[in-house]
Amino acid sequence: MKIAGLFSGIGGLELPFHARGAEAALLCDIWDASRCVLEEHFPGVPLVDDIRNLDTLPAGVQVVTAGFPCTDLSQAGRTAGISGDASGLVSHVFRLLHGRDIEWLVLENVRNMLVLDRGRAMAYLVSELEALGFQWAYRLVDSRFSGVPQRRHRVLFAASRHHDPREVLFADEAGEPPAQTFREDAFGFYWTEGLSGLGWAQDAVPPLKGGSTIGIPSPPGVWIPGAAVGHKLVTPDINDAEALQGFDRGWTEPAMSGKKKGPRWKLVGNAVTVGVAEWLIDRLYQPGSVVIPGRELTDLERWPNAAFGRAGRRWLFDASAWPVRRTYQHLLDVLNPDALAPLSHRAAAGFLARTKRSTLTFHPDFLVDLEAHVAVKRAEADRAFGQRGSQAAA
Missing domain, CATH: 3.40.50.150 (Vaccinia Virus protein VP39)
Structure with missing residues (x-):
């Protein structure tokens, strides 16, 4: 053709x-x-x-x-x-x-x-x-x-x-x-939302979104219940996103042209x-x-x-959204949990505040882990601030 x-x-x-x-x-x-x-x-x-x-x-x-x-x-x-x-x-x-x-x-x-x-x-x-x-x-x-x-x-x-x-x-x-197709060791969500929607997905991430034309990344969040506190709420990187779309990792690297912040998230999300x-x-x-x-x-x-x-x-x-069922890649088989970036204190705290104002129903263990994550990241931020203050004084 x-x-x-x-x-x-x-x-x-x-x-x-x-x-x-x-x-x-x-x-x-x-x-x-x-x-x-x-x-x-x-x-x-x-x-x-x-x-x-x-x-x-x-x-x-x-x-x-x-x-x-x-x-x-x-x-x-x-x-x-x-x-x-x-x-x-x-x-x-x-x-x-x-x-x-x-x-x-x-x-x-x-x-x-x-x-x-x-x-x-x-x-x-x-x-x-x-x-x-x-x-x-x-x-x-x-x-x-x-x-x-x-x-x-x-x-x-x-x-x-x-x-x-x-x-x-x-x-x-x-x-x-069937429901048993999907494991319960990881759940995807939108940490940028929380009031009217969450994009919750078991053993998957919600639809990847592009971010802005100046390269502001918009990765989904991933909740890993079995991970250590402080690493239960994480985000994939752009190479993970390419794999989640079925491309080779690094597929969009040619778009960088030496820039520190490039358009790769928008390219992959679209x-x-x-x-x-x-x-x-x-x-x-x-x-x-x-x-x-x-x-x-x-x-x-x-x-x-x-x-x-x-x-x-x-x-x-009367067609379903699943014409065929290819061999399913579980989320934690595509992502490397040890390489995922923890959600920052600012991002997690903002998301937690929105969940408290929301009328949505959340998994109770998810909210417990979210609050613990915020506490750990706040303590880490406080320690880092204290160290910078000590160095400045010295």
């Missing part, structure tokens, strides 16, 4: 194609940091910076991928909607498809676009696809199905004029795994989980029989988690 990757980021959608011998005819991303990573891992592939300046797709392209910006769609973003300055750039994907006969279009974005503005983003996407003569299908999936311990829900789209996308997205169904793309792409190469029941929708009150459509008609599919 010959592919063109639009909004390529760090290549999560394109990497599995590349690994299967496909030819990348074009990669496009407006961010310099992304292009540094793409240039390193996709040598020789033409890179374009701004999709708005791209007049046409290269000749012979059979597949177009586009993990278009989620900034205006995600709960962590501006939620301005599909017409926002960033997410609205997806319109250029449809512009480039006018008059081009391709085999497949693959889109990916956040779960929130199913409900934001009462599904306005979804209505826009499918109306544009149908105007171009595509039939389409989408499915909400959880990255954990690919084996990584990151509970990350994303919407995958597959659309074609020549093929049935149901044979790609609905040819596999594994269902939610990426497509590699294993998720691998499953989808394997089905593009080898479609299967539809194994999930569907029923036509006559009154679409809200967008379901999985659907198919063509020519103005819609069908709901």
